[in-house]
Amino acid sequence: xxxxxxxxxxxxxxxxxxxxxxxxxxxxxxxxxxxxxxxxxxxxxxxxxxxxxxxxxxxxxxxxxxxxxxxxxxxxxxxxxxxxxxxxxxxxxxxxxxxxxxxxxxxxxxxxxxxxxxxxxxxxxxxxxxxxxxxxxxxxxxxxxxxxxxxxxxxxxxxxxxxxxxxxxxxxxxxxxxxxxxxxxxxxxxxxxxxxxxxxxxxxxxxxxxxxxxxxxxxxxxxxxxxxxxxxxxxxxxxxxxxxxxxxxxxxxxxxxxxxxxxxxxxxxxxxxxxxxxxxxxxxxxxxxxxxxxxxxxxxxxxxxxxxxxxxxxxxxxxxxxxxxxxxxxxxxxxxxxxxxxxxxxxxxxx
Amino acid sequence: xxxxxxxxxxxxxxxxxxxxxxxxxxxxxxxxxxxxxxxxxxxxxxxxxxxxxxxxxxxxxxxxxxxxxxxxxxxxxxxxxxxxxxxxxxxxxxxxxxxxxxxxxxxxxxxxxxxxxxxxxxxxxxxxxxxxxxxxxxxxxxxxxxxxxxxxxxxxxxxxxxxxxxxxxxxxxxxxxxxxxxxxxxxxxxxxxxxxxxxxxxxxxxxxxxxxxxxxxxxxxxxxxxxxxxxxxxxxxxxxxxxxxxxxxxxxxxxxxxxxxxxxxxxxxxxxxxxxxxxxxxxxxxxxxxxxxxxxxxxxxxxxxxxxxxxxxxxxxxxxxxxxxxxxxxxxxxxxxxxxxxxxxxxxxxxxxxxxxxxxxxxxxxxxxxxxxxxxxxxxxxxxxxxxxxxxxxxxxxxxxxxxxxxxxxxxxxxxxxxxxxxxxxxxxxxxxxxxxxxxxxxxxxxxxxxxxxxxxxxxxxxxxxxxxxxxxxxxxxxxxxxxxxxxxxxxxxxxxxxxxxxxxxxxxxxxxxxxxxxxxxxxxxxxxxxxxxxxxxxxxxxxxxxxxxxxxxxxxxxxxxxxxxxxxxxxxxxxxxxxxxxxxxxxxxxxxxxxxxxxxxxxxxx
Numbered sequence: 025x026x027x028x029x030x031x032x033x034x035x036x037x038x039x040x041x042x043x044x045x046x047x048x049x050x051x052x053x054x055x056x057x058x059x060x061x062x063x064x065x066x067x068x069x070x071x072x073x074x075x076x077x078x079x080x081x082x083x084x085x086x087x088x089x090x091x092x093x094x095x096x097x098x099x100x101x102x103x104x105x106x107x108x109x110x111x112x113x114x115x116x117x118x119x120x121x122x123x124x125x126x127x128x129x130x131x132x133x134x135x136x137x138x139x140x141x142x143x144x145x146x147x148x149x150x151x152x153x154x155x156x157x158x159x160x161x162x163x164x165x166x167x168x169x170x171x172x173x174x175x176x177x178x179x180x181x182x183x184x185x186x187x188x189x190x191x192x193x194x195x196x197x198x199x200x201x202x203x204x205x206x207x208x209x210x211x212x213x214x215x216x217x218x219x220x221x222x223x224x225x226x227x228x229x230x231x232x233x234x235x236x237x238x239x240x241x242x243x244x245x246x247x248x249x250x251x252x253x254x255x256x257x258x259x260x261x262x263x264x265x266x267x268x269x270x271x272x273x274x275x276x277x278x279x280x281x282x283x284x285x286x287x288x289x290x291x292x293x294x295x296x297x298x299x300x301x302x303x304x305x306x307x308x309x310x311x312x313x314x315x316x317x318x319x320x321x322x323x324x325x326x327x328x329x330x331x332x333x334x335x336x337x338x339x340x341x342x343x344x345x346x347x348x349x350x351x352x353x354x355x356x357x358x359x360x361x362x363x364x365x366x367x368x369x370x371x372x373x374x375x
Numbered sequence: 376x377x378x379x380x381x382x383x384x385x386x387x388x389x390x391x392x393x394x395x396x397x398x399x400x401x402x403x404x405x406x407x408x409x410x411x412x413x414x415x416x417x418x419x420x421x422x423x424x425x426x427x428x429x430x431x432x433x434x435x436x437x438x439x440x441x442x443x444x445x446x447x448x449x450x451x452x453x454x455x456x457x458x459x460x461x462x463x464x465x466x467x468x469x470x471x472x473x474x475x476x477x478x479x480x481x482x483x484x485x486x487x488x489x490x491x492x493x494x495x496x497x498x499x500x501x502x503x504x505x506x507x508x509x510x511x512x513x514x515x516x517x518x519x520x521x522x523x524x525x526x527x528x529x530x531x532x533x534x535x536x537x538x539x540x541x542x543x544x545x546x547x548x549x550x551x552x553x554x555x556x557x558x559x560x561x562x563x564x565x566x567x568x569x570x571x572x573x574x575x576x577x578x579x580x581x582x583x584x585x586x587x588x589x590x591x592x593x594x595x596x597x598x599x600x601x602x603x604x605x606x607x608x609x610x611x612x613x614x615x616x617x618x619x620x621x622x623x624x625x626x627x628x629x630x631x632x633x634x635x636x637x638x639x640x641x642x643x644x645x646x647x648x649x650x651x652x653x654x655x656x657x658x659x660x661x662x663x664x665x666x667x668x669x670x671x672x673x674x675x676x677x678x679x680x681x682x683x684x685x686x687x688x689x690x691x692x693x694x695x696x697x698x699x700x701x702x703x704x705x706x707x708x709x710x711x712x713x714x715x716x717x718x719x720x721x722x723x724x725x726x727x728x729x730x731x732x733x734x735x736x737x738x739x740x741x742x743x744x745x746x747x748x749x750x751x752x753x754x755x756x757x758x759x760x761x762x763x764x765x766x767x768x769x770x771x772x773x774x775x776x777x778x779x780x781x782x783x784x785x786x787x788x789x790x791x792x793x794x795x796x797x798x799x800x801x802x803x804x805x806x807x808x809x810x811x812x813x814x815x816x817x818x819x820x821x822x823x824x825x826x827x828x829x830x831x832x833x834x835x836x837x838x839x840x841x842x843x844x845x846x847x848x849x850x851x852x853x854x855x856x857x858x859x860x861x862x863x864x865x866x867x868x869x870x871x872x873x874x875x876x877x878x879x880x881x882x883x884x885x886x887x888x889x890x891x892x893x894x895x896x897x898x899x900x901x902x903x904x905x906x907x908x909x910x911x912x913x914x915x916x917x918x919x920x921x922x923x924x925x926x927x928x929x930x931x932x933x934x935x936x937x938x939x940x941x942x943x944x945x946x947x948x949x950x951x952x953x954x955x956x957x958x959x960x961x962x963x964x965x966x967x968x969x970x971x972x973x974x975x976x977x978x979x980x981x982x
Contacts, residue, residue: 053842082828085667085821098831098843105821106831107666109659110689116656120663120671123612123647125822128667146659149652348643352611353668353820355645357787360609360670362635364782370603370631371779374593 042078042274050075052099057092062214062240062255063162067099069217070131070160073224074101077272084129085121089114089143092169093135093162093240101131112143115150115159119341122155125351126342129228130157137167140176140195147197151204151233153341158227159235161197162214164242165253172245179325183250198332199318201235202311207335208234209314211328213258214241219329222268222297226331229273229291232340239327258327265306265317265330269298289334299331308334392580394424394449396460398531401473402524403466405437411524412443414549414560415531416774418541419447420594423586427453427891428594428774429967434619434712440469449586450898453776454891455769455967460581461535463527464491465505474498482579484530499579501571503530508570512563522563529567534575535583539568593779597770600741600780601700602628604748605672606635607783610698612671613648614660619712620768621674621702654679658686658699662761665690665697666832668792668820670752674700677710677719680726687761688727689834691857694807694816696755696762696790698748699723703767705965714965715768717887718937721945723763724915730854734864735763735915739872739890741775743913749783750869756790758864759818767936769967770888791817795825806830806841807853814860861916868914873924879906881981882928884921886912886942888967889934895970896977903974905981912942917949925953932977934960936968 038046050071055064074084081103088094090111097106109117114132122130139147139161150157165178174182177197178190201209208230210223220238227234239258241247247254266287271277273294281288287299287308299308307313314333321328348355398415402408409430416428427446433439446456458478464470464485471494474483479497487502508526509519532542542564550556602624605613613632615625629648636645647664651657657673664671675683680701690697703719705711724735734754738747747764755762791811798804798819804827807816816839819828830841837853838844881900885893890911897907910924925931925946933943940959947954960976962968 080824082824083822087663103826103829105819105829106833107663108831108833108835109662110685110834113655113659113686116651116659117663117666119649119656120612120614120660120665120669121667121821122663123614123649123660124664124667124669124671125820128821145652146656149656153649345647346643347647348638348641348645351668351822352645352647352664353822355609355611357609360611360636360645361607361783361787366635367603367607367780367782371593374595375591375779 041075043080045075045078045081047071047075049103050081050101052097052102055096055099057095058244060243061092062164062242063093063096064099065214065217066160066162066220066238066240067096069220069224071100073221073228077225077228079129079228083127084131087114087118087121087130087132089134089138091135091138091167092242093133094138096133096162112138112141112146114138115143115146115155118157119150119153119155122157122342123345124353126156126347127351132157132159134159134161136161136163136165136175136177140197144195148200148204151201151206151235154205154207154232154338155341156231157233158224159233161235161237162240163197163237163253164240164246165251166242166246168242168245179252182252183248185245185248196318196322197235197237199315202314202318202333205338206235206333207232207338209333210235210331211237211239213239213262213329215255215259216262216264216329219264219268222270223331225270225272226268226291226295226297229293229295230336231292232338261327263326263328264302265304265328265332266302267300268331269300271296271298289336292336297331308332311335390580391582392460393582393584394447394586396447396581397456397458398445398447398461398463399459399473400443400463400527401466401469402441402443403468404432404435404439404441406524407521408441408443408465408524410549411528412445414525414542414545415528415537416445417545417548417594418532418537419445419583420589420776421541421544422538422583423589424449424583425451425453425588425776427776429455429769430773431966432713440466447583449588451588452891452895452970454895455969457969457971461531463531464489465523465527482581484527484534501530501534501575503527503567503570508566512566513559518559522559525560525563526567529564530571530575532564533568533571534577534579535581537583538585589776591779592776594774594776595741596623596772596774597738597741597744597766598624598702598772599627600744601748601764601766601771602631603780604745605752606631608670608749608752609787610670610672610752611646612661612664612669613646614651614657614664614671614673616651616654616657616675616679618654618676618679620704620772621676621679621700623772624674624700624702654682655686658683658697661697661699662686662690662695665695665755666820667822670756672698672700672752674702676702676704677706677722680719680723684727687733688729688731690761691727691731691733692729692834693832694759694818695832696759698751698755698762698764700764700766702771703765711965713768715888715967716937716963716965717767717889717935718941718963719765720937720941723765724945732861732916733761733763734758734861734868735765736869737765737886737913737915738770739887739911739913741770741777742780744770745780747869753785753788754864754867757788757867758815758860759790760860765887767888791815793817793819795823795828798823798825798827803827804830805839807837807856808839809856809859813863814856814858815863865916865918868916868918870918871913871920872911873920874909875927876906876908879908880929881905881907881977882924882931883907883909883934884912884924884931884942884946885934889936892968892970892973893934896973899970899974900977903978905977915945917946921946922950922953925950925956929956930958930981931956932958932960934968934973936962938963
């Protein structure tokens with residue numbers, strides 16, 4: 025949001041970020057989702073995070089699959105290229121975009137239907153390759169655009185508006201991501217903007233697949249009594265693992281952190297994430313501990329949020345490919361067509 | 376019925392058949408016979424005699440029957456020939472069937488213990504104690520099976536008169552840098568050769584004599600040729616999922632790229648190759664890369680094409696360039712994965728739901744596999760759409776003689792891509808507007824540093840400004856422009872090769888690897904007083920030459936390797952007023968079409 029002019033200063037310069045852009049420059053077209061949709065709250069935090077980070081919009085590409093959540097890239101970053109792909113296929117398209125130009129910051133928005141069902145395979149392989157992307161699952165437990173069928177993340181025993189009870193176990197996308205070696209796994213809630221914006225910024229500073237499973241209530245089809253993905257349920261049940269503080273690389277660290285009550289994680293671009301302990305003694309760098317915590321929380325029907333797991337030491341996919349420094353997309357004919365001598369030599373080998 | 380021309384080139388004076396026969400080697404797959412067959416084929420080729428080599432193999436790694444056919448032909452006919460003149464029956468599993476299928480007067484080289492002479496007395500048998508000879512060649516039991524393959528090379532070389540110098544050259548080439556293997560194999564060939572010389576009495580008409588028809592020629596398979604084309608087209612992103620018969624295209628390409636597109640000093644690559652989790656992901660990645668400005672491609676076969684249907688339509692509708700190679704095999708379903716076919720034509724052309732039609736390039740030789748690969752990337756980027764290159768197993772995986780490929784002279788065509796300076800000058804950008812009237816809009820790639828550059832790609836209805844729409848007029852506008860773009864392609868795609876014969880009432884139309892059989896069949900028909908004109912289709916959409924050609928002939932036979940006459944149907948749709956002239960010849964048993972099949976089918980209807 026651009027700040028309103030104050031009484032003391034009637035003609036102020038618009039407030040800008042470190043690259044001179046206003047928050048309006050990070051906005052998209054007006055949302056067409058239902059009033060109060062959790063997805064719109066997430067969209068607002070994406071705009072805020074990218075604005076505050078001062079990312080160049082033209083260096084960002086936003087991608088999605090199909091579903092309500094996948095419509096949202098149209099609602100932020102109008103000055104970035106967008107790609108609303110096929111159902112469940114965003115991970116492969118994002119992988120291709122990364123191959124062509126690994127200097128782009130990719131943000132992918134998907135839903136629980138798009139990721140946990142039709143796109144589960146591509147989700148797994150994106151993580152396995154560690155393609156650099158901020159991968160947001162806007163998770164509401166139902167198919168909104170087709171009017172309220174259960175998705176594969178719906179909790180066991182949760183109830184549809186029609187009274188139908190879900191009798192299948194949910195797929196826990198965070199647990200799965202950790203299992204697959206993901207180096208940045210977080211769970212959050214659309215109704216917790218402070219935590220979400222810190223996680224989004226940290227994800228943007230992380231070079232690798234960063235998975236954010238964000239509970240994002242569907243006000244039309246899954247916000248009733250008996251739903252485990254409603255605003256009411258999530259608000260009551262949310263248990264943050266820690267309080268998050270993000271210090272961008274371009275700001276000097278002025279406060280030392282307390283080793284007893286805080287965990288400090290340095291991210292790939294030099295930014296820091298401070299995890300202030302809240303009651304639990306949670307270590308976000310302990311993979312097995314994270315898996316145990318998730319399983320235990322699920323068994324106890326707890327809704328834990330925060331940075332579940334982080335590991336900055338895994339090579340990203342472009343690292344493994346040993347690509348030239350220039351994006352492949354910008355290579356010229358001289359750089360990609362070997363000279364005639366090469367063809368002559370190959371032809372001679374076939375004679 | 377008119378008299379059929381004789382197939383055999385038997386000289387009436389000497390009774391000899393020189394440089395015109397086919398050798399059929401039956402072995403077990405996984406037994407290592409590929410090297411020996413290759414040595415035999417190359418040795419004959421090096422004698423200056425035109426050859427082609429075809430591997431008929433099972434969808435299996437070891438233990439099932441496989442056949443390798445070498446066709447030797449002084450006139451340069453390199454299509455498959457149905458008749459086998461010389462059988463090397465090394466596989467006990469199939470030996471009886473193989474011998475029974477021979478025509479009278481054919482030759483059979485076989486292990487003595489199979490006693491094949493009892494099966495057919497009208498065939499000339501050369502029985503060889505391969506077991507004993509293998510024991511002479513090595514005392515290592517493990518090597519005997521492998522060296523037995525070289526023993527038959529020695530026997531056949533002696534019987535047919537293959538120059539020993541050429542054998543030595545081929546062996547050295549085959550086992551380059553492995554002196555021990557060279558010695559071992561040359562020794563085995565020599566044992567076979569010496570035994571044959573001392574023990575067999577030549578009693579068949581087949582002889583090889585040196586010629587000068589292969590000087591400066593290469594032998595290559597279509598997949599390797601296409602891979603070379605891709606490298607010289609400057610491909611930067613290859614995404615693929617292994618499937619027969621297209622895997623070798625990707626694997627050859629990866630090898631070439633590693634050799635020629637990695638900076639020797641830094642070890643950094645100007646390409647990315649990704650083995651995807653399935654064909655959906657392979658095409659998703661190729662489209663993502665094409666969208667972001669890379670020259671991208673994938674290669675697959677029929678089942679992969681089926682899986683790519685949705686994303687191909689997406690690429691068509693959102694206008695993203697990429698190149699899809701389909702090396703056709705026999706379908707439907709798993710079909711016969713190691714047999715050849717041309718049955719993906721309409722599937723590829725019209726792939727996906729809704730009104731879609733794609734540009735398809737149809738190479739008909741290894742040289743065209745190379746040239747069309749280069750062309751495909753230019754057309755994909757010029758037209759901003761997925762382009763198919765349809766090859767097949769016969770063309771892609773078998774050995775073909777060709778002239779060395781020319782180095783590309785045309786610069787890369789990257790199509791209508793606007794950069795920041797151009798956007799600044801124009802002052803506006805509408806992604807899907809037909810500015811030039813050719814149906815092809817302008818695009819930008821992500822990362823372009825200009826406030827006007829960004830647009831939103833979506834598979835849903837979109838306006839000229841790339842915004843969402845469900846308005847009827849917007850949709851019609853878009854679909855009509857896509858049709859206009861497709862029509863523009865008629866002037867860009869490779870035109871057909873047309874050969875008019877002045878007194879011909881009969882026209883032949885074919886595409887792809889069927890060309891080899893047509894080339895030979897037309898000569899056979901000419902001898903039978905049926906002169907024919909010939910048009911070889913090299914791309915869809917059709918170009919104007921097609922109508923002219925059909926109009927000029929009384930009957931036009933469309934010859935293709937599928938059950939339903941797919942090209943015939945497309946031509947009838949294109950030329951409804953001429954549909955009655957169009958006749959159909961279809962070969963679809965999984966083996967490459969042969970000339971005699973075409974000749975017989977045309978003579979049957981032209982009698």
